[in-house]
Amino acid sequence: xxxxxxxxxxxxxxxxxxxxxxxxxxxxxxxxxxxxxxxxxxxxxxxxxxxxxxxxxxxxxxxxxxxxxxxxxxxxxxxxxxxxxxxxxxxxxxxxxxxxxxxxxxxxxxxxxxxxxxxxxxxxxxxxxxxxxxxxxxxxxxxxxxxxxxxxxxxxxxxxxxxxxxxxxxxxxxxxxxxxxxxxxxxxxxxxxxxxxxxxxxxxxxxxxxxxxxxxxxxxxxxx
Numbered sequence: 001x002x003x004x005x006x007x008x009x010x011x012x013x014x015x016x017x018x019x020x021x022x023x024x025x026x027x028x029x030x031x032x033x034x035x036x037x038x039x040x041x042x043x044x045x046x047x048x049x050x051x052x053x054x055x056x057x058x059x060x061x062x063x064x065x066x067x068x069x070x071x072x073x074x075x076x077x078x079x080x081x082x083x084x085x086x087x088x089x090x091x092x093x094x095x096x097x098x099x100x101x102x103x104x105x106x107x108x109x110x111x112x113x114x115x116x117x118x119x120x121x122x123x124x125x126x127x128x129x130x131x132x133x134x135x136x137x138x139x140x141x142x143x144x145x146x147x148x149x150x151x152x153x154x155x156x157x158x159x160x161x162x163x164x165x166x167x168x169x170x171x172x173x174x175x176x177x178x179x180x181x182x183x184x185x186x187x188x189x190x191x192x193x194x195x196x197x198x199x200x201x202x203x204x205x206x207x208x209x210x211x212x213x214x215x216x217x218x219x220x221x222x223x224x
């Protein structure tokens with residue numbers, strides 16, 4: 001079997017970068033499942049989104065670093081514990097993803113496709129009559145490499161997150177969603193501005209420089 005030497009070099013370069021990444025090392029030290037925890041941490045420290053007692057929905061949650069961060073935030077007395085925080089949970093975290101999810105103490109997990117009505121119905125059933133304080137979405141489509149197709153897929157996911165948030169957030173609630181600079185970026189900024197009073201983009205330091213990802217934060221629903 002012939003091995004593509006170029007691909008081999010790229011994989012080796014990525015692995016070398018990953019192993020030496022300071023956020024990867026810090027995640028291992030702190031017990032987080034991925035470096036993504038520090039993206040949400042910086043977003044939280046910038047906008048002061050999370051506090052004990054809240055109801056938070058984590059979309060695109062696997063492998064679970066964001067839920068781990070939230071779990072820690074909702075158990076202040078266990079703040080010194082690693083990423084897999086323990087202690088009494090003061091708040092509600094509902095996580096959803098297509099992929100399998102190693103349980104996190106106190107986090108309610110739904111495995112399924114957010115694009116499917118049955119899965120959305122299940123999520124709404126778990127919420128019951130409770131309004132949501134913050135929706136966080138790290139969802140991203142499987143990339144095809146075709147710019148227009150990938151932009152449309154991402155736009156569709158973010159539109160679903162905005163629609164869900166607009167129906168379930170408290171009036172002063174917030175939505176955090178991952179987006180990518182490209183063809184879908186400006187339309188998504190406009191979408192956020194049509195639903196939220198305050199809209200801010202943020203590219204956390206833990207997001208790699210060469211990554212096109214950024215996060216849109218919408219705070220306070222507009223009256224409709």
